[in-house]
Structures are given as C-alpha cells and as structure tokens.
Amino acid sequence: MTAAALPSPLRIGLSRGALELKVFLRERAAVIFTLGMPAILLLIFGTIFKGEVGRTGVDFRQYIAAGIIASGIMSTTFVSLGITIAQERDDGTLKRLYGTPMPRAAYFIGKTIAALVLSLLETVVLFVLGSLLFGLKPPSTPERWLTFAWVFVAGVTVCTLLGIAISSVPRSGRSAAAVLNVPYLVLQFISGVYYTFSDLPSGVQQVGALFPLKWISQGLRSALLPDTLLAAEPAHSWEHGRTGLVLAAWGVAGLVLCLTTFRWKRRRDA
Amino acid sequence: MSTVRWTRESPDHRSRTGRIAATLGGMNDTAVRVRDLRKRYGDVDAVNGVDLDIHRGEVFALLGPNGAGKSTTIEILEGHRRRTGGEVSVLGTDPGRPTRKWRGRLGIVPQTSNEQPELSVREIVAHFAGYYPRPRNVDEVIEAVGLTDKAGARLAHLSGGQRRRVDVALGIIGDPELLFLDEPTTGFDPDARRRFWRLIEGLAHGGTTILLTTHYLDEAEALADRVGVIAGGRVVEVGSPLELGGRATATARVGWLGPEGRQVLETDSPTQVVAELSQKFDGEVPELTVTRPTLEDVYLTMIGETR
Incomplete structure (x- = not known):
C-alpha cells in the first residue's frame, strides 16, 4: 500500500472554521442570543442614558457603544466558545473528532477562525447601530485604525484562548451557560462597559483592571472617541503600552491553560 | 444498493474471502492482538487479563453484559483509554500511542450519534473526508449506507436509523482497514435492523475487518464469523456463533x-x-x-x- 500524505492541519483547520460558521449561522437561537444580545443592550442603555461624559464633550452613549463592542467581542468568543466546547465535550463530539486523524491543532484553528469572523460581524452590527443612533464615528486617523485593529485582534485572541480554557470548568454541557455567564456579567459591570470606568469606586476599578475586558474597552475608546475623553480616563492617558502588556499576559496564561487542561473526553471517560 | 446474502450454512465463507484479500495485499494476518490486557479503576479490575485475536477480513462480535469490561476493552483498542497492563497491537500499532497515520486506517462508529443537526448528510460526510489521506468517494459512501435520497437533508430531519447510517458513513469515509461498531442497532425497529445488517454484510464482503459489540444475540449470529464472550473482565469463550458453548x-x-x-x-x-x-x-x-x-x-x- 502506498502511503498517501495526511492533509495539513491548516487546511483541515480552515475547513473546520467554515463548518463552524455554517453551523452557527444556521442555529437561529445562537445567532439571536450571541449576536443580538449586545445589540439589544446597546439599544436599551443608549435609550436610558443621556448627556456627556463629565465635561469632555463626548456623548455618554458613544462611550457605552465602545464598551459594548468590547463586551460583544467577549460574548462571541469567551462565552459562546466556552459553552459550545463544553457541550461538544459532553455530547461526545470531541471524542469522535479525537478518534479521527484530524490534527488537534485544526480544531483550535477552526474555533479561532469562527470566533474572529463572528466578532467582526458583531462589531460591524454594533458599530452601525451606534453610528446610526448615537453618532459613533469610525476611527478618524490611520493611527486610530491601527489601534482599533490591534486591540480587536488581541481582544479576540485573548478571549478565545480563555474561552477554550474555561470550557473545561463546567461539569456538564447544561451547566456551561450558567458557569460562563457569571464572569462575563461581573466583568461587564466592573470594566466600564455600562458606566464611566472612572466613576466606579476605586476598589472596583482596581479589580476590574486585573482583567482583560477593561483594557479592551479602554483600547477601543482610544480608537473611536476623541482625546478630550482623556480627562475622564483614570490615568488621563490611553495607556496603550499597559493595555498591550495586560492582554499579552492573559494571552500567555490562556494558552498555557489550554495546552495543559484541555480534555477531549468527559470527566467520567478519563 | 447491491447486497449479498450469506447463508448461515457457510459462516466461514466471508472471512476466507477477506483473509485472501488481506494476504494478497501482503499484510499481516492479524488485525488485533491482545494479551493479558488489564485496566484498573481505583481498586476495581474492570478488565482482568483479556486475550483476543482478530483476523484480517473477519467480522468479530464481542458480547458481554454491561460492566463486564467490554466497552473498556474496545476503548483501549480505539486509543481512547489507557491500559494498566498487558500487550495490545491494533493494525501493528500500540493504541496507547496513537498517531494520525494509524487513526487514518481505523473507522470508529461510536455508541451515540452526536453530529451537528444543522448540517446536511453530504456536508458532514464531505467534511470528514477531508481528515483522511485517501478517503472514499463521498457520494459512493452515501449510496453505500443507503442515504442517496437524503444526501441534501439536514441531520435534524433524519430518523434514528438514518442518523446511525450517517455514523457508519463517517466511520467508513476514510476507507478503514478496521471498523469498530459499538452497539450499532440499539433502538432500531426490526425492519431497520435487517436493512442495517445488509449494509454491514456488504462492508464485510468488501474485506473490511469489523469489530462489533452488541447486546442482540441474533445480530451477532447473523453478522459475525466469530463471537467472543466477555464476562467478569475476561474473555470466557471464543467460537463461531454456531459452535459457541458446544451448541452444535x-x-x-x-x-x-x-x-x-x-x-x-x-x-x-x-x-x-x-x-x-x-x-x-x-x-x-x-x-x-x-x-x-x-x-x-x-x-x-x-x-x-x-x-
């Protein structure tokens, strides 16, 4: 028998990414809850709140819009990924894949591709809503576009890795949504998504600053909102260097957790 | 779909054709070799000294009550579980150290169907084909499992029996030398079961080695060249279905x-x-x-x- 070459991990990874997207977009409930929820929140909070942030001349609704784009990224990556992987582990999908010659990396490549595309989609939806209703403007200079791009990519990468890592925590697929939504909800409220971050009590600010969502929100504000807002930022600076460092640290931690704790089987199948 | 009915009077016929095909291919005669296999969970010996030889081209049915060590043994052979002791060789490879190349030569049909209900039969089969170095033709495989009419239908719209056929399609798309079938017809109505048997007979006729587990004795009798009975963590007897336990x-x-x-x-x-x-x-x-x-x-x- 002549040996035929095994297909490359990248090729299978791309094919898995396309499959994941196809499945996601055909699941109407998933589309509505994952993509629609942040949009609904944007509408609600944008309707409730009025006025400007301090005396910066920045519309508070635009401040919220930038934060909700950040939390939308976390929703399509961390929450959605964590839940689907936990379910795939519980229903035996992962075990079946493990029994084929599919390279393990291809599974993660596929998940990452799907997360990137869905986050992009989510960001476009939120941005269009924000600009139509609350006058949110696209990045005004090439430098701000660059900031937007790297904060987006870093945010998606970090939240994807953490979503894969946390998928091993829920004991079953059913409890996954509950487990995943707790950190997501808490982080949204302590990271300056729905409030001006500097208005939060300083203890809460310090806790929020330990986690990535605060830095992704701040990074997106730095790309989308004018520098007059700096007066209302805690450090009176965009802190790009610190943002990069915190996200890199979480990225490394997430990667290590993925590599060391990922399970292809249920606990009882070990 | 062309099917071959083998008469019960010639239970050896199939395996002989398969073995000849395997020999012509210059391959080793043994597909699975197990010696003194042991698996401990805590202080329980789930598998306690299993010996097993499965020849190339034969259909081997492993029978045994729940908790007898049957599933653990199969999962060790599939490379899903680590063993505590003993020697195991599956297609010449130790399943404790699975490689992609080795996995490409196996087909596994697990006990439960779990594929994405939003995908169509052709989409999922074509996708799995991409994992293997030399997959079979997608439409041929769909035809072989009798789902040509349903190729465009989403899995959510298939019956239980039809979804099981999709599982078999995913198990054989890589053109495996050895196919694991774990309780393939549980929950089938009698007619669906007969039709499923014909599908398995067709595969066996093509020379695929098949390791089948089942709780249905008539299924083992209809399909298997040899039957092994596992009880209390060891194989208590191996024989043809007609001769087992001195039946003849x-x-x-x-x-x-x-x-x-x-x-x-x-x-x-x-x-x-x-x-x-x-x-x-x-x-x-x-x-x-x-x-x-x-x-x-x-x-x-x-x-x-x-x-």
Missing part, C-alpha cells in the same frame, strides 16, 4: 403432538428419533419441532457461570 453438539429437543398431548424428548440423535416417529405416524409427524439451544441460551449460561 448439544442435546437436541424433539417435540411432537402425540395421542396423549405434547411430547418432548431430549436426545443426542435427533435424526434417528424423527425417522422412528415418521414410521410410527406413517408420514407427517404432528407439530414436529427439533431445537438446539439458541445462542442466547448458551450465552446466558456462560455469563451466569461467571457470576
């Missing part, structure tokens, strides 16, 4: 309706008894039956002894 030579029971009512005679020479009865009744013997223990009788006796 066991005492026969001849029954008929005599003048005083139903008569039953246990005998080692049923032919002679029937000839005598035939003379006595001068032709047709009323309500004549000749029975030997069924595979189920033999099996239940066997697992009963180990309890």
Whole structure:
C-alpha cells in the first residue's frame, strides 16, 4: 500500500472554521442570543442614558457603544466558545473528532477562525447601530485604525484562548451557560462597559483592571472617541503600552491553560 | 444498493474471502492482538487479563453484559483509554500511542450519534473526508449506507436509523482497514435492523475487518464469523456463533403432538428419533419441532457461570 500524505492541519483547520460558521449561522437561537444580545443592550442603555461624559464633550452613549463592542467581542468568543466546547465535550463530539486523524491543532484553528469572523460581524452590527443612533464615528486617523485593529485582534485572541480554557470548568454541557455567564456579567459591570470606568469606586476599578475586558474597552475608546475623553480616563492617558502588556499576559496564561487542561473526553471517560 | 446474502450454512465463507484479500495485499494476518490486557479503576479490575485475536477480513462480535469490561476493552483498542497492563497491537500499532497515520486506517462508529443537526448528510460526510489521506468517494459512501435520497437533508430531519447510517458513513469515509461498531442497532425497529445488517454484510464482503459489540444475540449470529464472550473482565469463550458453548453438539429437543398431548424428548440423535416417529405416524409427524439451544441460551449460561 502506498502511503498517501495526511492533509495539513491548516487546511483541515480552515475547513473546520467554515463548518463552524455554517453551523452557527444556521442555529437561529445562537445567532439571536450571541449576536443580538449586545445589540439589544446597546439599544436599551443608549435609550436610558443621556448627556456627556463629565465635561469632555463626548456623548455618554458613544462611550457605552465602545464598551459594548468590547463586551460583544467577549460574548462571541469567551462565552459562546466556552459553552459550545463544553457541550461538544459532553455530547461526545470531541471524542469522535479525537478518534479521527484530524490534527488537534485544526480544531483550535477552526474555533479561532469562527470566533474572529463572528466578532467582526458583531462589531460591524454594533458599530452601525451606534453610528446610526448615537453618532459613533469610525476611527478618524490611520493611527486610530491601527489601534482599533490591534486591540480587536488581541481582544479576540485573548478571549478565545480563555474561552477554550474555561470550557473545561463546567461539569456538564447544561451547566456551561450558567458557569460562563457569571464572569462575563461581573466583568461587564466592573470594566466600564455600562458606566464611566472612572466613576466606579476605586476598589472596583482596581479589580476590574486585573482583567482583560477593561483594557479592551479602554483600547477601543482610544480608537473611536476623541482625546478630550482623556480627562475622564483614570490615568488621563490611553495607556496603550499597559493595555498591550495586560492582554499579552492573559494571552500567555490562556494558552498555557489550554495546552495543559484541555480534555477531549468527559470527566467520567478519563 | 447491491447486497449479498450469506447463508448461515457457510459462516466461514466471508472471512476466507477477506483473509485472501488481506494476504494478497501482503499484510499481516492479524488485525488485533491482545494479551493479558488489564485496566484498573481505583481498586476495581474492570478488565482482568483479556486475550483476543482478530483476523484480517473477519467480522468479530464481542458480547458481554454491561460492566463486564467490554466497552473498556474496545476503548483501549480505539486509543481512547489507557491500559494498566498487558500487550495490545491494533493494525501493528500500540493504541496507547496513537498517531494520525494509524487513526487514518481505523473507522470508529461510536455508541451515540452526536453530529451537528444543522448540517446536511453530504456536508458532514464531505467534511470528514477531508481528515483522511485517501478517503472514499463521498457520494459512493452515501449510496453505500443507503442515504442517496437524503444526501441534501439536514441531520435534524433524519430518523434514528438514518442518523446511525450517517455514523457508519463517517466511520467508513476514510476507507478503514478496521471498523469498530459499538452497539450499532440499539433502538432500531426490526425492519431497520435487517436493512442495517445488509449494509454491514456488504462492508464485510468488501474485506473490511469489523469489530462489533452488541447486546442482540441474533445480530451477532447473523453478522459475525466469530463471537467472543466477555464476562467478569475476561474473555470466557471464543467460537463461531454456531459452535459457541458446544451448541452444535448439544442435546437436541424433539417435540411432537402425540395421542396423549405434547411430547418432548431430549436426545443426542435427533435424526434417528424423527425417522422412528415418521414410521410410527406413517408420514407427517404432528407439530414436529427439533431445537438446539439458541445462542442466547448458551450465552446466558456462560455469563451466569461467571457470576
């Protein structure tokens, strides 16, 4: 028998990414809850709140819009990924894949591709809503576009890795949504998504600053909102260097957790 | 779909064709070799010294009650579980160190269907084809499992039996040398089960080695060249379905309706008894039956002894 070459991990990874997207977009409930929820929140909070942030001349609704784009990224990556992987582990999908010659990396490549595309989609939806209703403007200079791009990519990468890592925590697929939504909800409220971050009590600010969502929100504000807002930022600076460092640290931690704790089987199948 | 019905009188026929094909391919004669396999969970020996040889081209059925070590053994062979001790070789490779290349030569049909209900039959089969170095033709495989009419249908719209056929399609898309079938027809209606058997017979005829686990004794009898019974963590007997447990030579029971009512005679020479009865009744013997223990009788006796 002549040996035929095994297909490359990248090729299978791309094919898995396309499959994941196809499945996601055909699941109407998933589309509505994952993509629609942040949009609904944007509408609600944008309707409730009025006025400007301090005396910066920045519309508070635009401040919220930038934060909700950040939390939308976390929703399509961390929450959605964590839940689907936990379910795939519980229903035996992962075990079946493990029994084929599919390279393990291809599974993660596929998940990452799907997360990137869905986050992009989510960001476009939120941005269009924000600009139509609350006058949110696209990045005004090439430098701000660059900031937007790297904060987006870093945010998606970090939240994807953490979503894969946390998928091993829920004991079953059913409890996954509950487990995943707790950190997501808490982080949204302590990271300056729905409030001006500097208005939060300083203890809460310090806790929020330990986690990535605060830095992704701040990074997106730095790309989308004018520098007059700096007066209302805690450090009176965009802190790009610190943002990069915190996200890199979480990225490394997430990667290590993925590599060391990922399970292809249920606990009882070990 | 062309199907070949093998008569029960020639249970060796299939395996012989398969073995010849394997020999012509210059391959080793043994697909699975297990010696003194052990698996401990805590202080429980789930598998306690299993020995097993499965030849290339044969259909081997592994029978055993739940908790006998059957699933653990299969999962070790599939590379899903680590063993505590013993020697295992599957297609010449230690499944404790699975490689992609080795996985490409296996097909696994797990106990439960779990594929994405939003995908169509063709989409999922075509996707899995991309994992293998030399996959079979997607439409041919869909035809082989009898789902050509449903190729464009989403899995959510298929019946349980049809979804099981998708599982088999995913198991054979890589053109495996060895196929694991774990309780493939649980929950089937009798008609669907028969049609599924024909599919498996077709695969066996093509030379695929098949390791089947089942709780249905008629299924093992219809499909398997050899049957192994596992109980208490070890293989208690291996034989052809017709010979297992001394079935072929066991005492026969001849029954008929005599003048005083139903008569039953246990005998080692049923032919002679029937000839005598035939003379006595001068032709047709009323309500004549000749029975030997069924595979189920033999099996239940066997697992009963180990309890």
